[in-house]
Structure formats: structure tokens, C-alpha cells
Amino acid sequence: MTEIAFQAITKQFGKAAKPAVDAVTFTVPADHTCMLVGKSGAGKTTLLRMVNRMIEPTSGKIVIAGKNVLEENPIELRRHIGYVIQQVGLFPHMNVAENIRVTAEVTGGWTKPRLARRVDELLDLVGLPPVEYRDRFPRELSGGQQQRVGLARALTTDPMILLMDEPFGALDAITRSQMQDELLRIQRNVRKTILFVTHDMEEALKLGDLIAVMHQGRLMQLGAPVDLLTHPVDDMVAQLVGSDNMLRELRYLTASTAADAGYPGPFPEAKPCPTCPPGSSLLDAMLKLFETRAPALALESVDSLPARYITLASIISTLTKGRRREGELESATATGRASGSP
Numbered sequence: 001m002t003e004i005a006f007q008a009i010t011k012q013f014g015k016a017a018k019p020a021v022d023a024v025t026f027t028v029p030a031d032h033t034c035m036l037v038g039k040s041g042a043g044k045t046t047l048l049r050m051v052n053r054m055i056e057p058t059s060g061k062i063v064i065a066g067k068n069v070l071e072e073n074p075i076e077l078r079r080h081i082g083y084v085i086q087q088v089g090l091f092p093h094m095n096v097a098e099n100i101r102v103t104a105e106v107t108g109g110w111t112k113p114r115l116a117r118r119v120d121e122l123l124d125l126v127g128l129p130p131v132e133y134r135d136r137f138p139r140e141l142s143g144g145q146q147q148r149v150g151l152a153r154a155l156t157t158d159p160m161i162l163l164m165d166e167p168f169g170a171l172d173a174i175t176r177s178q179m180q181d182e183l184l185r186i187q188r189n190v191r192k193t194i195l196f197v198t199h200d201m202e203e204a205l206k207l208g209d210l211i212a213v214m215h216q217g218r219l220m221q222l223g224a225p226v227d228l229l230t231h232p233v234d235d236m237v238a239q240l241v242g243s244d245n246m247l248r249e250l251r252y253l254t255a256s257t258a259a260d261a262g263y264p265g266p267f268p269e270a271k272p273c274p275t276c277p278p279g280s281s282l283l284d285a286m287l288k289l290f291e292t293r294a295p296a297l298a299l300e301s302v303d304s305l306p307a308r309y310i311t312l313a314s315i316i317s318t319l320t321k322g323r324r325r326e327g328e329l330e331s332a333t334a335t336g337r338a339s340g341s342p
């Protein structure tokens with residue numbers, strides 16, 4: 001169980017006009033995946049690299065599992081922190097197995113047979129059959145396969161934390177999507193606390209339990225993907241996460257967010273409503289409404305709570321709520337200004 005707590009963490013590079021990371025405070029709970037997003041130069045990489053002390057903070061603390069990392073031995077620290085970057089950096093003269101083993105060999109404490117078993121286990125985990133891949137050299141692998149080896153290497157010593165800096169940034173769309181699914185599968189089996197930098201908002205929404213938005217070294221917002229889509233703190237965040245993107249809302253908001261308390265339910269003589277799992281997307285719910293031509297879907301429920309329904313009207317009202325709130329806010333500010341003026 002490893003949480004990462006940033007406490008007013010700051011990095012000032014030399015005489016730069018502004019700190020690259022400016023008093024950032026937030027916590028990533030154990031076993032959660034936190035995506036770091038923000039424009040180029042926002043401070044994402046700097047924040048990530050302070051966790052394993054590849055960059056030393058100017059002030060503030062990073063507390064991992066209750067211990068201040070600044071008081072830890074950096075080498076010992078990195079043994080518990082896997083690091084994956086876009087330029088995989090496999091050693092060209094070593095084959096796949098040797099590349100995966102190398103971290104464990106450097107840190108020591110592994111017997112040869114145990115390490116060999118571990119290599120095969122990891123190759124399986126990242127979807128590369130060991131018999132076929134363990135003896136190949138990096139030049140005999142595609143970019144996506146190299147990235148898989150990079151991920152396996154980061155997992156060799158079974159670290160509690162994974163730091164990933166645009167790991168899938170250079171992959172084509174299909175391979176990228178496969179790698180994302182792979183990471184989700186791995187995260188279901190061997191849970192880690194993950195900090196993951198990306199420029200791809202779809203990737204952030206798909207992989208993140210949490211998304212941290214950075215801008216000019218500051219943390220602008222931290223929240224679940226749904227929170228960011230529905231309640232962005234300002235226009236910058238809204239624009240970055242695409243809160244006004246209706247298709248995105250349909251894909252990432254769950255059916256339960258549109259459950260309609262006011263719908264009276266099917267009348268006794270009518271056919272029972274088709275059902276829908278509460279966790280399915282609004283998009284799937286909407287398609288099911290179209291396909292079945294039913295007036296409403298009943299949300300499946302595991303307990304004996306009263307039935308909840310979802311209708312086209314409730315979906316539309318969920319989608320427009322955010323926009324309406326913005327409108328209300330604008331008119332409220334306008335009224336405030338008018339009444340406040342002398």
C-alpha cells in the first residue's frame with residue numbers, strides 16, 4: 001500500500017523567471033493511477049522526476065508510504081520505483097531477457113533461476129510470448145514491442161510505484177490503444193501506484209483514476225475524469241479536457257449520472273423496461289434506447305433500492321447541465337456587477 005503525497009513541492013531551476021514546479025500539493029492514493037496533463041512546459045516531467053530524485057526539489061516534501069523521499073538513499077529508492085519513458089532506451093547489444101534482467105542484476109538479491117522465471121513471467125504479462133521473444137535483440141522488435149520490453153523492465157523488481165512519462169507517445173494509434181489495454185489489465189492484476197504523463201486526453205480519461213492538470217508549474221485541478229468533464233474549475237481546464245465535447249461526455253459519463261428520479265416508471269400493463277448496468281457509458285445507454293425503442297431503461301441494481309430509470313430526456317439534461325450552470329454563473333456575475341455598481 002503506497003500512497004504518494006506531494007507537499008508544497010517546488011523546483012526552481014537556476015535563475016529561471018518562474019519555478020518549473022510551484023508549491024504543488026496533492027496525494028495519489030495507493031494503487032491508483034494518476035494522469036498528469038497540461039501544456040508543454042507545464043512542469044509534468046519535472047514533477048515526475050522529483051519522485052525518484054532524478055531531479056532534487058528546491059523545497060517541499062514528497063512522502064511515499066509515510067517516508068520523506070529526500071531522506072531516502074536514491075539508489076534504494078529507485079529499486080522500488082519503476083520508470084518508463086517514450087525513448088525506451090533498451091541496450092542494443094543485449095537481448096530482451098538481458099535487458100529485462102539488468103535492473104534486478106544491478107540492485108542484486110536475485111538468484112539466476114528465479115530471475116529467469118521472473119523474465120518469462122514478465123514477458124507473458126506484457127503480451128510477448130517468452131519462447132519467441134526472450135532471445136531477440138532490440139533491433140529485431142517493432143517500436144510497440146520495444147515499449148512492452150521497457151514496461152517489463154520497469155516491473156522486474158516488482159516496484160510499488162511506476163512513473164511513466166509519455167510512454168506510448170511515439171506509438172501508432174492501434175498499438176497505443178493495445179498498450180493502454182495491456183496497462184489496464186496489468187493494473188487489475190498487480191496493482192501499482194502510477195503517475196503517468198500524457199498529452200493525449202483520451203488516454204488520460206481512459207487510464208486515470210485521477211487526473212492532475214498542471215499549468216505553469218501549478219496544479220490547477222485534481223479529480224476523477226468525470227469530475228473534470230463535468231466540473232472543470234476554469235476555461236483553461238475545460239478546454240484542455242474538452243468538457244464541451246459532447247461525444248466525450250457521452251463516452252465517459254456513466255448511465256447512473258443520468259438516472260431520472262422523476263420518471264414514474266413503466267405502467268403496470270406495459271412491457272418491463274430493458275435494463276442497463278449503472279456503470280455503462282451514456283453512449284451505450286443512448287444506443288440501447290434507440291435500438292429497443294423503449295421509453296426508458298431501468299438501471300440494474302444489486303440491492304433492493306427503488307428502481308431508477310434513464311431516458312433520452314434525462315441524458316440530454318445531464319449533458320446540458322454543465323453548460324447551463326456556466327450560463328447561470330455568467331448572468332449571476334452580470335447581475336452582481338450591475339447591482340454592485342454605485
Ligand SMILES: Nc1ncnc2c1ncn2[C@@H]1O[C@H](COP(=O)(O)OP(=O)(O)OP(=O)(O)O)[C@@H](O)[C@H]1O
Pocket residue numbers: 013014016020038039040041042043044045046047
Ligand atoms: N534542467 C533544466 N534546467 C532549466 N530549466 C528546465 C530544466 N528542465 C526543465 N526546465 C524548464 O522547466 C519547465 C518545465 O519543464 P518540464 O520538462 O517539466 O515540462 P513538461 O510539462 O514535461 O513539458 P512537455 O510536455 O513539453 O514534456 C520548462 O519551462 C522547462 O524549460
Ligand SMILES: [Mg+2]
Pocket residue numbers: 044045046197
Ligand atoms: Mg515532459
